[in-house]
Amino acid sequence: MSLPFADLPIYALIVASVAIAILSLLPRDLYKAVIVGGGIEGLALTVLFMRLLTPDVAITQAILASALLPALMFITVYKTSRWES
Amino acid sequence: MGKLTIFNIQTASFLGAISLVLIGLVAILFIDNLIKKVLGMMFLTDGVNLFLVTLGFRLDVPGGPIVPILTQSFYEAQNSSMAAAAGEFAARAGFCLPYALVLTNIVIGAATMAVVLGLTIKMYQKHRSLNSSKVLGEVWKGD
DSSP states (O other), X not given: OOSTTTTHXXXXXXXXXXXXXXXXXXXXXXXXXXXXXXXXXXXXXXXXXXXXXXXXXXHHHHHIIIIXXXXXXXXXXXXXXXXXX | OOSOOSSSHHHHHHHHHHHHHHXXXXXXXXXXXXXXXXXXXXXXXXXXXXXXXXXXXXXXXXXXXXXXXXXXXXXXXXXXOHHHHHHHHHHHBOOSXXXXXXXXXXXXXXXXXXXXXXXXXXXXHHHSOOXXXXXXXXXXXXX
């Protein structure tokens, strides 16, 4: 409100989350897809929720969607096949 | 307040949420690999969560938006009566009901994702493949 570019990080985070979601569907290595689409997407959305003034949602997102779900997906990729055929 | 701007943080965030939902739908419908279908499901959930959070975010309020957590120091900083300070808080804080819905939705989404990943492992153990078109072809040919 006082600084002229104070809401520039929010635009950057929105663009980054959409771009990461597109980029995570491209690689054939499923480990890369899980890291980019699960972990980094969850982190970007965590910081975005923090900037949108909802710290409780940000805490839950940081625990579940950026730590627990990539771990579960890692276990799934480890027990199945790594390369997309 | 005075100046009407069409494109602000809220509009951009709505557009981002709609983009995430569309990416999730495309990944669920058009990608054969099951892990990437699960990733698309996660993007769809994240898009709905971002939509609800943006719905509760209040942008143009006098004094700036604040986090909807009422503390003792907020009362002491207002230098007015308790009813006036509560009215000030209600005018500046975000709308809390979508945030509670989003908290529930994240937890339910994590549980759903765990069940879907377990079913993926069982399907791989039975059919030795993660390609959904191939597995569906085998299943339909067997009938």
